[in-house]
Amino acid sequence: MDTSVASGFARRKLLGILSSSWVAQCCYAVAKLGVPDLLADGPRRVDDLAEACGADPDALHRLLRGMASIGLFRRTAPQTYALTSVTECLRSDVPFSLRQMAVLDGEEVFRSFADILHTMRTGEPAFDMIYGEPFYSYLNGNRGVAATFAEAMNANQVPTSLPAPDFSDVGTLVDVGGGSGGLLTEVLTAHAGMRGVLLELPEAVRQARTTLTDAGLAGRAELVEGSFFDGVPPGGDAYVLARVLHNWADEKAQLILRRVREAMGPESRLVVFEQLLPEEDSDPDAASGMVDLLMLVLLEGHDRTEEDYRKLLENSGFSLHTVHRGAGPGADSALVATPV
Template identity: 45%
Template sequence: MPDSSSSPRDQIARKIIGFWISQMIYVAARLGLADLLASGPRSAEDLAQATGTHAPSLYRLLRALASEGIFAETEGGRFEQTPLSECLRADVPGSRKAMALMMGEEHFRCWGELLECIRTGRTAFERLYGQPIFDYLAEHPEQARLFDAAMTSIHGPETAAMLDAYDFSGIRVLADVGGGNGSTLIEVLRRHPDLHGLLFDLPGVVERARPALEAAGVAAHRRVVRGRVVE
């Protein structure tokens, strides 16, 4: 919703520079600042030493983030967590750290190609990286891990709400088409162990899902199928 307390000129200016904020969040996630502040407030100099960064520049970044409610500066010149920065910790339920990392690298560069995409209909990712995104992820395990973690963090609350609301009685086999790393199917099978789950996705994707299914203890109730949803 637009902020009615500011003028349209100010509102549009705020949106124009929105990528500044997203990139600041990305840098904070990449440096692990929220993880470093988990044990309590620390100075910019201390954080710079821990992250191998330039202290004055890091201080300016922290102050800019604090202006957005991400971290807070104390009277002693140290920085502490806020509810928003807590979401960037790697060890909290529903962490958004993986999402910040994913969106701040390859995906961020793709948005710079939006005009060309609209003109030609070509996808930005293939223009920049020479192959479809899921082929790229199959060759880049760390990016694939971030993608899976980001998707899990995005769908976590929605999955819980769906499971609370939906009546699965009478269903024997449940197929999750394009089910990614299996996180949604895992939660369904945990709540409904009598179901048999079928996970359908690209070969590289379902292979990444196997360890999670095994670790969740639902492997006996599932089958993975390789394929392309659009074919």
């Protein structure tokens, strides 16, 4: 191979990677300003958009022009822009909107990655150093950020492996740390005779109430405000922890599992939905590898292998007996465990 050609390709690829944060922050800026919502009905002139969203007209024109150059907006006439299929996802009124994800990534997540060297030198989340407290404590004291986080998580809340476990014999499903109700809505919709219980912090419960009401399921679901560290609602035939455990270090993850175990009857079962890291002799896919880095700078937790989860469950009073592995990069797997 011509090393000069290979070197040129490698340089272009790296330059693209180095500038990717610029693009992400541009997406954050238009999402925060509400530009995609303003363009929902079609193209608009920059001066009109700037007045509507409170931006400087020249700065906004340069932002949209730059984003159009990489296909994120379309210039339909001089000083006039429209959405593309990608930036349609930044509208707040579309299903599975990514607007709040762009805002969260552009603020708290961006600042945490900016100080990744602190994490490298100390092993501690950069977030804690920047904001003076752990991530979830910060959410408890900042209702606006808590709402943004809950909505951001709702955009990607239902695991792809959700259909794998059999819930057909479940009378009551308890979703522990169930966010804004996306997973519970899917399961209750699929099983007409089932009732659901969702345990979450207040802001997420508020959003879950709206989600379940809009789906016509409010009468079949009980919403409980609280922390899974303090206790879990009893009486469930099945319990779900979806993308919860990877947020916490082993000691706290075991505490969550013990609280679930205390609430369960002898015939109950637990389903854990998580991305599984490959064992040490395999390389992670890009999606799981990057999510683990997010955990590193933002939270105290980390992604785990199947064997890691097996040990975590066994140390918390469970036996892991079935694993439904997710198909494709970044897909969640479903781990089914029973109390011992």
